[in-house]
Each structure stands twice: as structure tokens, then as C-alpha cells.
Amino acid sequence: MSSQSGAQGPTRRELLRAAAAGSLALFTADSASGSDRRPSAPRSALPPLEGVLDVIIIGGGLAGLTAARDLPIAGNDSFVVLEAQDRVGGRTLNHELRDGYVSEAGGQWIGPGHTAIADLARQLHIDTFKSRYDGKAVNRMGDGYFEADADGGVDVDESLVAKFDALAEEVPSEKPWTVPRAEELDRMSVADWLEKNGGTPIDRLTWQFSSILTNGTPMTNLSLLYYLSMINFAGGFVPLNGQKDGAQETRFVGGSQLLSIRIAEALADRVRLATPVQRISGWDGPVTEVHTPAGVYRAKQVILALSPPLCQRIEFSPVLPKARAELQRRWPAHGPMAKTAMVYDSPFWFDDGYNGQIASVDGPLIWSFDNSPPDERFGVINAFMRAAMMPSDHDAAMRLVASVYAETWGDDRYLEPLEFHAHDWGQDPYSITCVSPMPPGLLTSGLMPALTEPVGSLLWAGTETAEIWNGYMDGAVRSGHKAALLALHRLASAGAV
Numbered sequence: 001m002s003s004q005s006g007a008q009g010p011t012r013r014e015l016l017r018a019a020a021a022g023s024l025a026l027f028t029a030d031s032a033s034g035s036d037r038r039p040s041a042p043r044s045a046l047p048p049l050e051g052v053l054d055v056i057i058i059g060g061g062l063a064g065l066t067a068a069r070d071l072p073i074a075g076n077d078s079f080v081v082l083e084a085q086d087r088v089g090g091r092t093l094n095h096e097l098r099d100g101y102v103s104e105a106g107g108q109w110i111g112p113g114h115t116a117i118a119d120l121a122r123q124l125h126i127d128t129f130k131s132r133y134d135g136k137a138v139n140r141m142g143d144g145y146f147e148a149d150a151d152g153g154v155d156v157d158e159s160l161v162a163k164f165d166a167l168a169e170e171v172p173s174e175k176p177w178t179v180p181r182a183e184e185l186d187r188m189s190v191a192d193w194l195e196k197n198g199g200t201p202i203d204r205l206t207w208q209f210s211s212i213l214t215n216g217t218p219m220t221n222l223s224l225l226y227y228l229s230m231i232n233f234a235g236g237f238v239p240l241n242g243q244k245d246g247a248q249e250t251r252f253v254g255g256s257q258l259l260s261i262r263i264a265e266a267l268a269d270r271v272r273l274a275t276p277v278q279r280i281s282g283w284d285g286p287v288t289e290v291h292t293p294a295g296v297y298r299a300k301q302v303i304l305a306l307s308p309p310l311c312q313r314i315e316f317s318p319v320l321p322k323a324r325a326e327l328q329r330r331w332p333a334h335g336p337m338a339k340t341a342m343v344y345d346s347p348f349w350f351d352d353g354y355n356g357q358i359a360s361v362d363g364p365l366i367w368s369f370d371n372s373p374p375d376e377r378f379g380v381i382n383a384f385m386r387a388a389m390m391p392s393d394h395d396a397a398m399r400l401v402a403s404v405y406a407e408t409w410g411d412d413r414y415l416e417p418l419e420f421h422a423h424d425w426g427q428d429p430y431s432i433t434c435v436s437p438m439p440p441g442l443l444t445s446g447l448m449p450a451l452t453e454p455v456g457s458l459l460w461a462g463t464e465t466a467e468i469w470n471g472y473m474d475g476a477v478r479s480g481h482k483a484a485l486l487a488l489h490r491l492a493s494a495g496a497v
């Protein structure tokens with residue numbers, strides 16, 4: 001990583017003063033807790049369907065909707081999707097920008113190996129384009145600035161990464177708790193490994209960023225076994241963390257939420273919005289009852305396309321087996337992050353030799369990056385922010401983010417955004433968290449088989465259950481396909497289809 005004393009400019013105090021004095025342009029009226037134009041799918045809670053369905057799918061995110069799309073393709077029309085919110089997409093959500101463009105508030109990138117979601121997008125006629133990352137990035141630590149030009153890769157000590165990648169080859173992501181050294185590797189945090197293997201302060205910084213960005217937690221809290229399993233499915237530390245040939249390479253034209261919107265439009269009133277599931281009863285019998293404020297739905301199979309902490313909010317009768325209940329209770333759901341989008345009249349940072357990226361170990365900003373539309377008709381910088389340090393007031397949040405940009409790049413133009421959007425995922429009651437920051441010890445606690453093991457009529461889906469790319473949109477799609485196949489198989493075995 002090259003280093004030099006960085007961008008000079010006004011102090012944060014001066015910038016905040018200027019911002020408060022009103023030099024900021026007008027922006028859209030979204031609240032800090034989110035901007036989301038509703039998809040053109042059914043909006044209100046409809047009365048329940050009569051009779052006993054073959055399948056109820058709970059959750060209209062990528063996992064649930066992929067499962068729902070597969071059922072009629074396989075000839076089964078006896079199903080419904082129950083979605084709590086009045087929109088589909090779950091952890092994918094588009095901020096609507098000017099001229100019909102969008103910027104993603106949630107999941108946005110795919111990369112090599114994300115073949116399931118890439119395939120789904122092709123089937124839905126949704127194009128992709130590459131993110132732009134040419135130019136210098138700025139790394140911030142307190143008052144220090146370091147500039148680096150990694151050209152979409154990750155600037156790391158290659159021998160250290162080679163050692164880490166070699167260890168990851170021992171840890172396939174499917175059932176990592178079964179590998180021979182599982183307990184030893186799960187006892188350690190990523191920080192412990194680095195400590196033992198002689199990482200320099202710069203290495204520690206790179207690993208720390210990686211841990212916070214991929215898992216929303218510092219590396220002292222992240223299980224080494226879990227992180228190695230991620231490195232394994234990505235094919236290495238650099239492809240997991242990088243943009244060029246990496247997991248952060250490619251975006252969808254129209255934004256990632258468009259996949260869910262297209263599927264929901266095709267399924268029409270099979271997708272019931274604003275229908276939160278509160279209780280599930282009789283899952284140990286032939287007909288399961290799914291209770292919502294709009295009434296009770298009945299089915300032979302139920303796919304829960306939800307993260308374990310969201311399942312934990314549903315009441316089950318009879319109560320779930322001990323291991324499943326315990327897993328839901330202990331599942332880490334604390335990756336507190338907000339994601340913002342700041343719109344400018346052009347992506348002028350590229351003209352100045354910067355790529356829009358700031359990575360910061362402290363302060364409110366975690367990582368910013370260019371998120372301009374493919375034709376760059378205006379410029380967008382998105383950022384992951386430390387939610388606890390973001391003001392809840394929309395204007396104050398905008399001024400804070402703008403001041404960090406202006407201060408870092410020493411340029412007052414950043415104080416004049418055209419639009420600002422923010423979404424705090426920790427405050428989103430139907431997401432709770434972006435990712436699952438697995439702490440040391442949980443993978444080898446003996447509870448993990450309960451993540452996917454069906455319980456009576458209940459089948460578990462959602463990205464967390466995927467064998468590869470769990471935590472990612474690709475994992476969500478894979479889990480949806482698998483759950484649909486399993487539901488069809490169980491119906492067929494019972495002679496129901």
C-alpha cells in the first residue's frame with residue numbers, strides 16, 4: 001500500500017459550519033430510515049386463500065421469490081408468498097434517483113462464481129454492468145490519510161494471503177463444522193490468526209476492513225473457521241474482498257431489487273404484501289396453519305425464506321425442537337450498518353484522479369465508493385456508515401456524510417449534493433441486520449445442523465442456509481431453488497402431486 005500525507009482541506013469543524021450555514025443544495029425528502037418506491041406488485045393485505053395449499057412461502061426476498069418462481073415452472077400452482085412489508089426484495093432495496101435511475105440501499109454486487117443469481121437475472125432479462133474503480137482510494141485513520149491505487153484489487157502482503165488462502169482450502173463452506181480441525185479453527189478469531197502469523201500494522205488494517213465490510217464486525221469477533229469458509233467459496237481473500245474479478249465487481253441495470261420486483265409482478269396475487277406471519281401452528285401434522293393479521297393460511301409444506309433471527313420472532317406451536325430454537329436465539333444479528341447514497345451533478349472525483357473510495361477505521365464512515373449510473377449522467381457515491389454514529393435526522397445525516405467527503409478530498413463541491421438517501425438496516429424490523437457476523441464457537445456448538453434440517457412441514461431457506469455464497473444474494477437464490485425442489489419432493493413422496 002503506498003502511503004503519503006493526503007488530501008489537504010478545511011477541517012471538519014469548518015465544513016460542518018459551512019454545511020449548517022446552508023450551502024447544501026436541496027435533496028429528496030426521504031427519511032433517514034429509507035427511501036423506497038413501492039414495486040408494482042399487490043400492495044394491501046388480501047384475505048387468505050381458501051382451502052389447503054401445497055406450499056406457503058414466508059418472505060418475499062430473493063430466496064422466497066426464487067422458490068415461488070420455481071414452483072409453477074415445475075407445474076405446481078398451489079402456493080402463496082406471504083411478505084411482511086409492503087414491498088418485495090428484503091435486503092435488496094432500490095433508492096429511486098432522478099431520471100428513473102436507482103442506487104442500491106442493500107445488496108448490490110455480484111462477481112465471478114455468483115452463477116445462480118446471474119442466471120436468474122438473465123432469465124428475467126436484467127442486464128449487468130461493471131462498477132468503476134479506477135483512480136486512487138483514500139484510507140483514513142484518525143487524522144491520518146493514506147492514498148492507494150489498487151486498481152480494483154486489494155493491496156496486501158501476498159505471502160500472508162497465500163498462507164491464509166491455503167488454510168481456507170481445508171474449509172469448504174458446506175458444513176465447515178465437520179472439517180477435521182473445525183474446533184481449533186472455530187476457537188480462534190481472525191485477529192488471533194493474524195497475530196500468530198505476523199501481520200504488519202498495514203495487514204491488520206486490511207484484514208480489519210475486510211472483516212467489517214464483509215461481516216459488519218471487527219476481526220476479534222469473527223470466527224476464523226467461518227471466515228475461512230467464506231474465503232473458500234470465493235476462491236481466495238482477494239476475490240472475496242476485491243472489485244476486479246471479485247465479489248464487488250458487477251451491478252444490475254435497474255438495481256438488485258428489480259429481480260424481486262419482476263418475479264413478484266409475474267406471480268401477481270400469489271404474492272401477498274403487508275402480510276406478516278406472526279404464528280405457525282400444527283407444523284407437526286399434515287396441515288400447517290400460518291397466522292397473519294389478515295387471517296389464517298393452510299398448507300402441507302411451509303418454506304421459511306428468512307434469516308434465523310427473523311424466524312425467532314415468529315411464535316411456533318408446538319414449540320420448535322431445542323436445537324433449532326437455540327440456534328435461532330443465538331444467531332448473530334448484530335451487523336449494524338447504514339447505507340447512504342449521495343448524488344452529485346457528475347462523477348467529478350474521477351477527473352481528480354480519485355475513485356470515490358474512502359475506507360476509515362474510525363469515525364462515522366466505514367467505506368464509500370462510486371455508485372454512478374452506467375452512463376454517468378450524474379455522479380453517485382454510496383457509503384456504508386457506522387449506524388450508531390449517524391444522526392437520525394435526515395438533514396443532519398446528509399451534512400455529516402457530505403462533510404466527511406469534503407474534508408477527505410479537500411473539495412467543497414462535496415458539500416453540494418443534489419440528493420441524499422439513507423437506510424439503517426439495524427432499524428429495519430424485517431431485516432434486523434445485513435449479514436451474520438459469526439463469533440468464535442457458534443459453528444462448532446453442535447447447533448448448526450438445525451440450520452437446514454426440516455422440522456415437520458417446515459423447510460428452512462434464506463441466504464444463511466446456502467452451501468456456497470451464504471450471506472450473499474447468490475446464496476439466497478441458491479437456497480430458494482433448493483427449498484422449492486425439496487418441497488416438491490416431499491409433496492410427491494406424500495402422493496400429493
Ligand SMILES: Cc1cc2nc3c(=O)[nH]c(=O)nc-3n(C[C@H](O)[C@H](O)[C@H](O)COP(=O)(O)OP(=O)(O)OC[C@H]3O[C@@H](n4cnc5c(N)ncnc54)[C@H](O)[C@@H]3O)c2cc1C
Nearest residue numbers: 059061062063084090091107108109277430434463472473
Ligand atoms: C447493506 C447491505 C449490503 C449488501 N451487499 C451485498 C452485495 O453487494 N452483494 C451480495 O451478494 N449481497 C449483499 N448483501 C446481502 C444480500 O442482500 C442478502 O444476502 C440477500 O438479499 C438475502 O436474501 P434473502 O431472501 O435470503 O433474505 P431477505 O432479503 O432478508 O428476505 C427476507 C424477507 O422476509 C420478510 N419477512 C421477515 N419477517 C417476516 C414475517 N414474519 N412474515 C413475512 N415476511 C417476513 C422480509 O420483509 C424480507 O422481504 C447486502 C445486504 C445489505 C443489507
